[in-house]
Amino acid sequence: MVAVVPTAARSGASAPVAQRSSKTGYLLLFPGMAWLGVFFAIPFVTLFMTSLQAPVAGSPGKYQFGLEFGNYASAMAEYWPLFLRSFLYAGIATLLALAIAYPLAYFIAFRAGQWRSLMLVLVIAPSFASFLLRTYAWKTILADEGIITSTLNSLHLLPEGRILNTGIAVVAGLTYNFLPFMILPLYAALEKIDPRLMEAAGDLYASPQTAFRKVTWPLSMPGIVAGTLLTFIPASGDYINAALLGSTGNRMIGNAIQINFIQFRDYPTASALSFVLMAAILVLVFTYIRRAGTEDLV
Amino acid sequence: MTTKRPEAIAAIAGTMRSSVSRRRLLQAAGIGSAAMVAAACGTGGDSEASGEAASAEDMSDTDKTLNWSNWPLYIDVDEDSGVRPTLEAFQSESGVAVTYTEDINDNNEFYAKVRTQLEQGQDIGRDLVVLTDWMAALWIQNGFAQKLDKSIMPNAGNIIPRLKSVSFDPNREYTLPWQSGIAGFGFNKSAYADATGNDKLVTLDQLFDPAIKGRVTLLTEMRDTMGVLLASLGYDPANFTDDEFSSAIELLTNQVDSGQVRQVTGNDYIAALESGDVIGVIGWSGDILALGEDFGFEIPESGGTLWTDNMEIPALAQHKKNAELAMNYYYDPEVAAEVAAYVNYICPVEGAQEAMEALDPELASDEFIFPTQALLDQTFIFMELTVEQNDKYEREFQKTIGN
Numbered sequence: 133m134v135a136v137v138p139t140a141a142r143s144g145a146s147a148p149v150a151q152r153s154s155k156t157g158y159l160l161l162f163p164g165m166a167w168l169g170v171f172f173a174i175p176f177v178t179l180f181m182t183s184l185q186a187p188v189a190g191s192p193g194k195y196q197f198g199l200e201f202g203n204y205a206s207a208m209a210e211y212w213p214l215f216l217r218s219f220l221y222a223g224i225a226t227l228l229a230l231a232i233a234y235p236l237a238y239f240i241a242f243r244a245g246q247w248r249s250l251m252l253v254l255v256i257a258p259s260f261a262s263f264l265l266r267t268y269a270w271k272t273i274l275a276d277e278g279i280i281t282s283t284l285n286s287l288h289l290l291p292e293g294r295i296l297n298t299g300i301a302v303v304a305g306l307t308y309n310f311l312p313f314m315i316l317p318l319y320a321a322l323e324k325i326d327p328r329l330m331e332a333a334g335d336l337y338a339s340p341q342t343a344f345r346k347v348t349w350p351l352s353m354p355g356i357v358a359g360t361l362l363t364f365i366p367a368s369g370d371y372i373n374a375a376l377l378g379s380t381g382n383r384m385i386g387n388a389i390q391i392n393f394i395q396f397r398d399y400p401t402a403s404a405l406s407f408v409l410m411a412a413i414l415v416l417v418f419t420y421i422r423r424a425g426t427e428d429l430v
Numbered sequence: 431m432t433t434k435r436p437e438a439i440a441a442i443a444g445t446m447r448s449s450v451s452r453r454r455l456l457q458a459a460g461i462g463s464a465a466m467v468a469a470a471c472g473t474g475g476d477s478e479a480s481g482e483a484a485s486a487e488d489m490s491d492t493d494k495t496l497n498w499s500n501w502p503l504y505i506d507v508d509e510d511s512g513v514r515p516t517l518e519a520f521q522s523e524s525g526v527a528v529t530y531t532e533d534i535n536d537n538n539e540f541y542a543k544v545r546t547q548l549e550q551g552q553d554i555g556r557d558l559v560v561l562t563d564w565m566a567a568l569w570i571q572n573g574f575a576q577k578l579d580k581s582i583m584p585n586a587g588n589i590i591p592r593l594k595s596v597s598f599d600p601n602r603e604y605t606l607p608w609q610s611g612i613a614g615f616g617f618n619k620s621a622y623a624d625a626t627g628n629d630k631l632v633t634l635d636q637l638f639d640p641a642i643k644g645r646v647t648l649l650t651e652m653r654d655t656m657g658v659l660l661a662s663l664g665y666d667p668a669n670f671t672d673d674e675f676s677s678a679i680e681l682l683t684n685q686v687d688s689g690q691v692r693q694v695t696g697n698d699y700i701a702a703l704e705s706g707d708v709i710g711v712i713g714w715s716g717d718i719l720a721l722g723e724d725f726g727f728e729i730p731e732s733g734g735t736l737w738t739d740n741m742e743i744p745a746l747a748q749h750k751k752n753a754e755l756a757m758n759y760y761y762d763p764e765v766a767a768e769v770a771a772y773v774n775y776i777c778p779v780e781g782a783q784e785a786m787e788a789l790d791p792e793l794a795s796d797e798f799i800f801p802t803q804a805l806l807d808q809t810f811i812f813m814e815l816t817v818e819q820n821d822k823y824e825r826e827f828q829k830t831i832g833n
Contacts, residue, residue, distance in 0.1 A: 192817045276645075276707045294644060296707060297692050379693050380686050380832035391833045394538050396825060397545075 183403035193397055200400065207404040211388050215412065218384040221299070221374075222367035225306035229314040229363050230356065232307070237318035237355070238348075242327070255315050263309060267376050270305050271296060274377070297379040305373035313362035321355025322348070357424050365413055385409055483576045483745035484551060490751035494526045497749070498558040498756065499540075501739065502532040504609065506772035516768050520759045526752045531556075536696065537565040544744075548574045553746040558753040560608045564653065566740040567598030567814060575604045576743040576750060583754050585761035588780045592806050593738060597814045605740035606757050607778035609716075609769075612798070612809055613654035614734035616718035616727050617710045618703055621645075625709060632728045634662035637710050638685050644692050645709040647699045648682075652827040653812040655682075655694070655712055657735035661810065667735065668810045675823060682830050694831040715798050716775040727798070729808045736809035738778070770799050 186198030208215075240251045258266060274281060274296040281295050295301050325348060333343035371386025378384075385405060392402035507514050514530065521528055534540045540561075544554040548569075561569065569575040580586055586606060599605050617631040626641045637646060648655045657667040659678040685691050692708060693699075700717050702708035703725060711718075718727040741760075743753050759765060763781030767789055770777035777783075777799055786794035797805050815823065 192821055271701070272705070275705050277705070292644065292689070294707075376698070380691065383832045387833055391828055394536075394542050395828060395833075396821065397538075397542065 179403050179406060182399050183407050185400045187400075195400055203400045203404045204408065207401045208408060211385065211405060214383060214385045214388050215408070217382070218368050218386070218409075219412070219416070221303050221306060221382075221384060222364050222370075224303050225310065225367050226314075226360050226364040228303070228307045229311050230360060233311060233314040233318050233359065234356075237315050237322055240315075240319055241322035241325075252319070255312055259312055264372060266309065267305055267372055270301070270308065270377055274301050274304070296377065297382075299378070299382050301377040302373050302382050302384075305377045306367045306370060309370075309373065310363040310367050313366070314359040317358035317362060318352065318355040321352045321358075325351045353424065357421065360420075361417060365417070368413060369409060483573045485576055485750065486553060486746040486748050488750050489748045490526075490755075493749065494524075494752065495749060496526050496528045496558065496752040496756055497556045498528055498530045498753070499533050499556045500530065500560045500608070501534050504532070504560070504739075504773055505530070506769050516760070516765050519765070520756060524752075524755050524759070526749075526755065528756070534560060537562050541565060541568075548572070548745060551746070553748060554744050556744055557747040557749040558756060559742055559744055560739050561742055562739050563596065563598065563737055563811070564815070564820070566605050566742050568817075569742060569744075570598060570604050571817075574745050576745060576747065577603050578606070578743065578757070579751070579754055582751065583758040583761070585758045588761045588763060588766075590778055590780050592736075592801075593778050596738075596811070599740075605742050606761065607738045608741050608760075609773060609775035610736060610738040610778055611775045612715040612729055612734045612736055613649060613651070613658060613712060614715060614727060614729040615710065616699075616703060616713040616721075616725060618706065618708075619724055619726050621706065621709045622726075630726065630728055631710050632731050634659065634730065634732070637712070638690055640690070642709045643688070643690050645707070646685075646691050647702060647708050647711045647713075648691055648694045648831075649699070649712050649714075650694050650696050650831070652824055654714075654735045654737065656823070656827060657810065657812045658712055658730055658733075661733040662730060664732070666810070667733070668813050670813060675826070679826050679830055682827075686830060686832070691831075716773060719798055720774050729805070733808055733810050736806070736811050774799065776801055 181197070182195075183203055184199050184201065185195035185203075186200045188194040188196050236255075240248055240255075244251050272278065276282075276294050276296065281290070284290050284295070285293060292298055295304075329347050329351070330343055333347045334340075338346060368384075369386050371384055371390050374382050374384040374387050375390075389402050389405045389409070392398045392405065505514055506516055517528055517530060520526070540559075544556075547554045549572075566575070578586070580603075586602070589602065589607065593607050593610065594602065596602075596605075615631045615637060619629070622631055622642070623629050625645075626636070626639055628636060631637060656675070656678055659681055660667040660670055660674060663674070663678055663681065665674040665678070682691075686694075693702070695702070697717070699708060699711045699713050700721070703711060703713075703718070703721065713727070715727055718725055741753075741757050743750055747753065760769065761779055763779055763785040766777050766779035766782040767785035770782055771786065771789055771793055775798075783794055783800040786800070793799060
């Protein structure tokens with residue numbers, strides 16, 4: 133972003149204009165930077181410092197400035213299984229969301245015609261209700277005596293005899309809650325594709341499958357990457373779904389962070405966990421973007 | 431528990447359940463705030479000194495207001511108009527305008543919200559708060575609670591004998607009970623009978639009967655769940671050792687690992703009982719009794735946890751006297767009876783039972799509101815823990831239940 137400013141300055145014809153536009157550039161940048169500084173950079177640094185705090189000897193529950201990198205080791209030793217579970221659940225939810233969202237976004241972009249706007253509104257509409265309420269609704273949908281569970285049970289498809297309070301319910305909740313974040317970028321990407329490209333593929337004797345594989349899918353890649361990231365990242369850190377729809381064996385890392393902050397008031401451990409979560413997500417995301425080969429697109 | 435409960439109270443119960451979502455929401459917000467707290471002050475706490483709470487200049491006489499924080503649905507409300515009759519009466523009688531906020535949903539969450547201000551010696555903007563025993567005790571230990579001026583609270587003497595003296599406040603110098611309750615067994619009568627052939631759930635063995643595997647929930651409140659477990663193992667929850675606690679944890683671990691325990695929850699268990707997902711629970715007396723005839727509440731044979739939510743005045747509260755006037759008012763037996771008729775929990779005020787005779791004779795003989803000595807003998811008050819013990823036990827417990 134910073135590079136933009138000198139470029140703009142250089143392109144100016146005369147010196148006074150250049151000076152003015154450079155100032156304008158910085159001024160325009162200011163609100164965003166200030167926002168980032170106050171709400172991201174400062175909390176980020178203090179969170180990091182909190183994660184290194186040491187307990188005050190003799191007064192439990194109190195912490196002071198320190199360089200306790202051991203906080204990370206002990207937090208990881210205790211909670212690594214929850215990290216794995218979080219990424220597993222978030223990963224499955226992301227794939228499911230992609231599988232559900234792609235056909236839907238494709239339909240809205242190419243086939244919905246005059247219903248397009250209405251369908252987009254319908255995709256977003258559930259978000260008007262609170263995240264929490266929607267998750268609560270799933271407790272009713274998946275209830276033991278509910279229609280879904282009893283049907284599946286009569287077919288003997290459920291090993292535990294229930295869906296609610298199992299890992300399945302947590303993944304289902306995650307998938308549902310973050311689905312709009314998958315649909316919208318996919319739609320945006322698909323909608324931009326010129327239909328004539330697909331026609332051209334057909335003219336060049338590509339079967340519909342080949343045309344999809346060679347034209348549509350690659351061109352929708354930015355949407356896929358954006359959608360999977362927008363789904364996977366919040367899903368990894370989510371704790372509401374695990375708390376409401378899961379059981380004792382389905383807690384995710386967000387639950388551990390919550391319990392450390394609120395229940396144990398162990399701010400260093402909670403901060404360390406938050407940091408590891410951030411770092412792990414960053415690494416996963418970078419690896420993913422590289423493998424997806426879309427550095428230019430994001 | 432039949433009178434005047436049916437529809438209206440079922441509706442209230444419904445709202446109470448939905449307050450669960452509010453509770454969760456607040457917890458979510460709590461995380462945000464805790465993170466901010468941690469981030470903003472690096473958990474500070476250096477300026478905090480144990481001992482006597484600081485008091486501010488009392489503005490009560492010039493500024494006739496009172497800021498009161500309490501738990502949701504914990505005071506009488508007139509269903510039709512939405513006003514709180516006893517609170518209205520207090521306001522017109524005393525001339526004090528009360529801002530009554532139902533913003534305490536969880537002891538830890540509330541503490542996380544106000545802790546930094548308390549530690550840095552700032553007014554938390556509340557003159558009266560209602561906290562469960564162990565949290566009330568923590569506030570007294572840390573010097574966050576002000577001593578009450580009993581001279582303007584003649585009614586304070588009406589406290590029932592069982593609650594007159596507690597370990598954290600032997601002479602009730604800092605606290606007065608708001609309501610008490612019992613953690614014990616709740617069950618869906620017909621589903622429980624169908625599954626097990628028993629008509630009452632009174633022992634832990636019955637709760638952990640494989641016939642109701644996966645249909646059982648426990649409470650996240652460590653003292654309530656572990657108290658019942660400790661007692662059922664033959665230990666004294668009011669006085670136990672580390673080893674005894676460990677054996678109770680082992681028992682819990684087995685039941686969690688085997689899948690007997692479906693979930694460990696806060697208020698959520700009520701909705702699960704109502705929907706039929708859950709058959710037997712460790713839950714709170716007032717909540718389960720409010721569910722009506724189809725559900726039973728029993729104090730475990732080996733004993734249930736008796737807990738109390740206490741009124742306390744935070745350090746530096748600006749309207750201490752007004753808070754004391756309100757406490758005094760709610761210790762008037764007639765007023766206490768009105769509140770008790772609504773909330774279903776144990777009324778801590780002597781004489782309220784007689785007052786209830788006039789209001790609703792059936793409730794007056796309700797032993798979960800006005801417990802007999804025999805019933806109280808079935809309960810115990812959980813051992814007072816040091817901060818270190820609390821930390822250790824809380825962690826062991828949370829780890830066992832998957833956190």
